[in-house]
Amino acid sequence: MGRIHFDQDIKPLSEFRAGVASFIRQINETRRPIVITQRGKGVAVVLDVSEYEAMQEKIELLEEVQKAEAQLSMGLGISNADARAKMLLSIKN
Structure with missing residues (x-):
């Protein structure tokens, strides 16, 4: 698993919701997880199976x-x- 790129891999929930397909594609291509935030705090991590x-x-x-x-x-x-x-x-x- 690649290291998280803070400028690319931390997304607010609203942005993730709006572009789920592109974020799943990003996860599959980069092999890096995405951290989902809500109200500025990390609430979930999405990663490749x-x-x-x-x-x-x-x-x-x-x-x-x-x-x-x-x-x-x-x-x-x-x-x-x-x-x-x-x-x-x-x-x-």
Whole structure:
């Protein structure tokens, strides 16, 4: 996902409503989200579906990493050497 260009990607709700099709086209072409404002405050972000899915995958991966780190800190993990030995043993069998 591209970085937001503040001069192009922040739109008031009224302007977004009036030109939805062109803004959707802009999102698809630039791969940048559009921030919708109402009364000067951000109220929504519109982004490409594939960009949203990629964000969700990254979030899930980060959650798995956090879970693994928590398990390691509780002593539930095994050493790299032990894991490697188990993998090599299973490959040989």
